Every structure is written in C-alpha cells, then in structure tokens.
Amino acid sequence: SAVISQKPSRDICQRGTSLTIQCQVDSQVTMMFWYRQQPGQSLTLIATANQGSEATYESGFVIDKFPISRPNLTFSTLTVSNMSPEDSSIYLCSVDTGGTDTQYFGPGTRLTVL
C-alpha cells in the first residue's frame, strides 16, 4: 500500500487566480495520476505524471490550464490556473504501486472558486 498526503486539504479562491496542489507519497512510485471530481459526479482523469517526462493529458484537459510537475519519485504538483467557478471540484492524486497495479488515492483537495 501507500500513504499519500495532499496540501491544501481545502481552499476558497477568487476567480482568475491560480492554486497549486501538492501530493506527497511515502514511497517511490513510477506513476502518479491526477483526477477531478466535480460536485456530485464521478472521478475523471486529468493527466498521468511520470518522473522525468512531460505529463500526459486526457482529452479535454490542457497543460496551460493544469500544469503538472513531477520533480522526483515521491512528489507531484498540479496547478489549476486562471480559475473560474466551473473549476470548483475535489482534486485527487493517486499512485500505482506496481505489482498488483492497485491504485491508492490521496485525501483530496476540495476547491471552491468564487
């Protein structure tokens, strides 16, 4: 298994600003993932972040809006840029620990944009 922490746990932001969310894992992992969960909805994958390479974005998500960093095997950041109220969501990071390919999720960052 893996222990994952995220910062901040929640935030309220003004439209037009940006927020950077941090994800820290207690062990080295190859693949990290960022998901968005809009209110009352399921989870949607934003991008896959591998250390040492550019993140791979899913359809509908672009790097200018959601830049991602992955400086080492235990840490990643997701920035939500130029926010609008439609960006109000829970943002979750997850890791693939290999072996059984089980994914584990962080506690999430609850973002509200006014």
Place this chain on the structure above:
Amino acid sequence: GIQVEQSPPDLILQEGANSTLRCNFSDSVNNLQWFHQNPWGQLINLFYIPSGTKQNGRLSATTVATERYSLLYISSSQTTDSGVYFCAVEQQGGSEKLVFGKGTKLTVNP
C-alpha cells in the same frame, strides 16, 4: 473507450440489511477495483479484483471477467457503510489509467 455502468445509482437500506451492487464494463480489463468514498471525500480501496472472488469481513466481491461484470456484496450493513461506491477499471492496453463508473450512493439508516 471502455464504458463502465454501475447499478443501482441510489440505494437506501435499514441497518442490518444485505445489498448487492453491480458493475458492468464494455471491454476486457487488466484491473478492476472497488472503492468506497466516505462523506468526507476520502476514497478507500475495498478490493482489487480483475477476476474471481474475494472477501473482507462483511464485504465480498466477485468479478466474472468473461461476462464483463463485477458484484460487490455488503452484508449486515451499518450506518458507517454509507457513502458512494465506485467501480473502476483499467482497459487492457490502457496504460494503468482507471475509468470510473458513476457510482452507487448508499444510505444506511439506523
């Protein structure tokens, strides 16, 4: 891409009742996981079960990969079982990406 359908979308039970949640998927999978999202938003791994049957206390799960469905059984439900249950699959050749169903919202009343 692969489609994941969960049923029922909502379920209300009295404490002590049993229930079965279903997950249908449209293509072959490498990975299937069941998660419980508690009221605070935390996603908890319940089972990694691309095939076969597993049990963990009052919960058990069965995946019939050849027929492309999985079932999650909850016995003797408790109020703490309330929340949303998600099924997520990784399509074969899908680079470890999980595709989530829309979830089953379970409410267990005392």
